[in-house]
Amino acid sequence: MQTAAIKTVEYDHPQEGTSCTARAWARTPAPLAPHEKAALKDRIRALLKEKQAVLVAHYYVDADLQDLAEETGGCVSDSLEMARFGRDHPAKTLVVAGVRFMGETAKILSPEKTILMPDLDATCSLDLGCPADEFAAFCDQHPDRTVVVYANTSAAVKARADWMVTSSIGLDIVQHLHAQGKKILWAPDRHLGSYIQRKTGADMLMWQGACIVHDEFKGVELDLLKAEYPDAKVLVHPESPDSVVAQADVVGSTSQLINAAVTLDAERFIVATDNGILHKMKLAAPHKQFIEAPTAGNSATCKSCAHCPWMAMNGLANLAEVLETGKNEIHVEPAIGQEAVRAIDRMLDFAAAKKAKALPTGALEQESKLFAGIGPA
Ligand code: 13P
Ligand code: SF4
Numbered sequence: 001m002q003t004a005a006i007k008t009v010e011y012d013h014p015q016e017g018t019s020c021t022a023r024a025w026a027r028t029p030a031p032l033a034p035h036e037k038a039a040l041k042d043r044i045r046a047l048l049k050e051k052q053a054v055l056v057a058h059y060y061v062d063a064d065l066q067d068l069a070e071e072t073g074g075c076v077s078d079s080l081e082m083a084r085f086g087r088d089h090p091a092k093t094l095v096v097a098g099v100r101f102m103g104e105t106a107k108i109l110s111p112e113k114t115i116l117m118p119d120l121d122a123t124c125s126l127d128l129g130c131p132a133d134e135f136a137a138f139c140d141q142h143p144d145r146t147v148v149v150y151a152n153t154s155a156a157v158k159a160r161a162d163w164m165v166t167s168s169i170g171l172d173i174v175q176h177l178h179a180q181g182k183k184i185l186w187a188p189d190r191h192l193g194s195y196i197q198r199k200t201g202a203d204m205l206m207w208q209g210a211c212i213v214h215d216e217f218k219g220v221e222l223d224l225l226k227a228e229y230p231d232a233k234v235l236v237h238p239e240s241p242d243s244v245v246a247q248a249d250v251v252g253s254t255s256q257l258i259n260a261a262v263t264l265d266a267e268r269f270i271v272a273t274d275n276g277i278l279h280k281m282k283l284a285a286p287h288k289q290f291i292e293a294p295t296a297g298n299s300a301t302c303k304s305c306a307h308c309p310w311m312a313m314n315g316l317a318n319l320a321e322v323l324e325t326g327k328n329e330i331h332v333e334p335a336i337g338q339e340a341v342r343a344i345d346r347m348l349d350f351a352a353a354k355k356a357k358a359l360p361t362g363a364l365e366q367e368s369k370l371f372a373g374i375g376p377a
Helices: 021-027 034-050 063-071 079-088 098-111 132-140 155-159 170-179 189-199 221-227 254-262 275-284 316-325 334-357
Strands: 002-006 051-056 074-078 095-096 114-116 146-150 164-167 184-187 204-208 233-236 268-272 289-290
Touching: 034 051, 034 063, 034 170, 034 316, 051 063, 051 079, 051 098, 063 268, 063 316, 074 079, 074 155, 074 268, 079 095, 079 098, 079 334, 095 098, 095 155, 098 114, 098 155, 098 334, 114 233, 132 155, 132 184, 146 170, 155 170, 170 189, 184 189, 189 204, 189 221, 204 254, 221 268, 254 268, 254 275, 268 275, 275 289
Parallel strands: 002 204, 051 074, 051 095, 095 114, 146 164, 146 184, 184 204, 233 268, 268 289
Antiparallel strands: none
């Protein structure tokens, strides 16, 4: 496996705006009293109707936002399904409760729609760690490689890519490209890239970004916790380090992990991903027990402690405010959007074809005919 130089971003040191995690935490909405919550939820329900808008939320955002999304006919899901749902929903206005790349993906797929977000500064360490100009220079040095980027990137980085993938389908797409003999340039998450590389054996040249939330899970500590709960199954998001992924019973996207919590024959689970997911897991499997995977030793501090500071910027009050005022609209430069949409469409077409054939993971290399029209020129 080849790698690019490690890109260091000091997220916990003071720097401009909310790219500093401390500033992002300082901007997270204050806790609300029950009567304040109830009033805001009523207002949001009414505003969604009045503005004919739909709420599309990620599993890491506040539990009240997740519930509201489902209750009002929107969706709460992983990033692949958020993109597909937003594109296919007839509403003219989408409110995306998540982080910026999710809002940008929605805009790129539906330039005619109005896309609003509760806080436009809700970013992602993977996006911050992969500046478009440096990434373009990296691609220029390797013109022989098919460029595959994770969804957690800017519109400009996607514009430079042949394919965009999410954690739920990245493995299948790289396996498909590898079967076609393609060499891959992968960005930005080094852990997800390394997991996919090990599973597929593909030739992958890696950008060296990381998610600050998942990067904090510790293999050694997880090993100790497993010894305490030998009956527990371990669910791991692939943005986690190799030492954590190696101990997983299931590795997958947020939706895939929730599905595993419901379907696996176990009563107890250790969960290595943002703890916002526990809300849905507990609702979906109420009689089961969920334990957060350890982020560090007992005395250590962490930047996120298993919760994304940028996801946490989404709250009931700022959601109501954007619906009321129409502020915080996502804009993507049309020329960039037109370039970026090719990489996203390829993934969505691939996912739809996979679903139509109900292909099991690993069966894709035999299916090259199915995807003959999809892929870089
Ligand atoms: P999923 O696509 O698995 O929901 O992941 C998105 C994300 O940002 C994880 O950190
Ligand atoms: Fe980005 Fe990690 Fe937050 Fe997901 S959890 S949005 S990858 S920083």
